[in-house]
Amino acid sequence: MKLKRWEYGLIAGLILLLSGIVYAQVSRSEKLTIGATPTALTATTYLRARYAFGVLETAKIRWTTDPNITIIGNTLGLPLEIGQNITLDTPDKIRNFRAIRDGGTSGVLQILYFD
Numbered sequence: 001m002k003l004k005r006w007e008y009g010l011i012a013g014l015i016l017l018l019s020g021i022v023y024a025q026v027s028r029s030e031k032l033t034i035g036a037t038p039t040a041l042t043a044t045t046y047l048r049a050r051y052a053f054g055v056l057e058t059a060k061i062r063w064t065t066d067p068n069i070t071i072i073g074n075t076l077g078l079p080l081e082i083g084q085n086i087t088l089d090t091p092d093k094i095r096n097f098r099a100i101r102d103g104g105t106s107g108v109l110q111i112l113y114f115d
Contacts, residue, residue: 027115034061034099034107038070041097041111049113052088052097056080059107063099065092080107 030045046052062077065088069076079102080086088094094113101107 028113030111030113031057032099032109032111034059034101034109036101036106038098038100041094043095046094046111046113048091049094049115050091051114052094052111053114054086054088054109054111056082056084056086057108057110058082059105060102061099061107061109062102063097065096065098067096069098082107 027049028045028047030042032039032041041052059082061080063080063086064077077098077100080099088097099107099109
């Protein structure tokens with residue numbers, strides 16, 4: 001079942017509410033294309049964000065927040081399937097995030113940042 005954009009926002013809000021993390025509003029967002037080379041989040045976009053929530057819109061990717069792991073090819077990192085989400089709950093995880101496509105098609109990752 002494919003979710004609509006507003007449903008992603010509703011799910012993100014419920015996750016934040018249930019986890020006890022309260023943020024007044026989304027401070028910024030970005031849509032990243034995750035290709036064949038490791039991709040980081042855009043520092044000028046996330047600035048001082050303390051929390052990020054992402055949803056994969058197209059094509060599988062692999063990702064990590066461990067600065068000791070270098071993603072090469074598609075053998076390392078955690079898998080993320082279309083429609084699944086990720087939560088980056090510290091500034092270090094946001095800063096250290098890296099992703100690469102898992103297969104021949106680039107993925108599109110929508111990220112919301114919270115201060």
